[in-house]
Amino acid sequence: MFTGIIKETVSVKEIEEAGEGLRVSVTRPQSFEELSKGESISLSGVCLTVEAFDSGSISFFLAEETLEKSWFSKLEEGDEMNAERALRPQDRMGGHIVQGHVEAVSEVLDVEELEEGWNMTFSLPDDLQDLVVYKGFIAVEGISLTVTDVTEDSFSVTVIPETWRETNLSDRYEGDKINIETDMMGKYVKKMMEGRGGIDG
Structure with a gap:
């Protein structure tokens, strides 16, 4: 974990x-x-x-x-x-629970520099659309980030300067590939809803 x-x-x-x-x-x-x-x-x-x-x-x-x-x-x-x-029992729990089970490869669609940080937009694979939600967690290249926008085929995150400096996102440009893992809690909720007939399978 x-x-x-x-x-x-x-x-x-x-x-x-x-x-x-x-x-x-x-x-x-x-x-x-x-x-x-x-x-x-x-x-x-x-x-x-x-x-x-x-x-x-x-x-x-x-x-x-x-x-x-x-x-x-x-x-x-x-x-x-x-x-x-890996997380140790005595460590502080920042970010969110990331399993390290990458689900898909996404493509960088846009990188926009802001006054304080960067807005990055990525492609969203069809099979993950139900698991990526506005203000929800997502792991991009193993980094815990919050979804700031989501459409049928893309999602965006805001990268703060500290994260930009400490990670490889500063070396990612339009067309580059990145690994993504959706929030574990969303997967459990989806499975429960499917079991109750709440989501078309």
């Missing part, structure tokens, strides 16, 4: 094919102390398991399912990804 509060980015150092997936090595942030094999780390919203690490890098295996659901199928050396370690 993650919070979507991003304080670190990492760069892809090495990529190699591994069966149906990829094995990827990224830079290790100085703040990522006391790592252990098997722990979970979110990279741009995707929950991955640490396979190996040393003082300067961390390695992960990206399974076929991960590549299908994220933009990681197009991963290149030097790409920047947002990194967050």
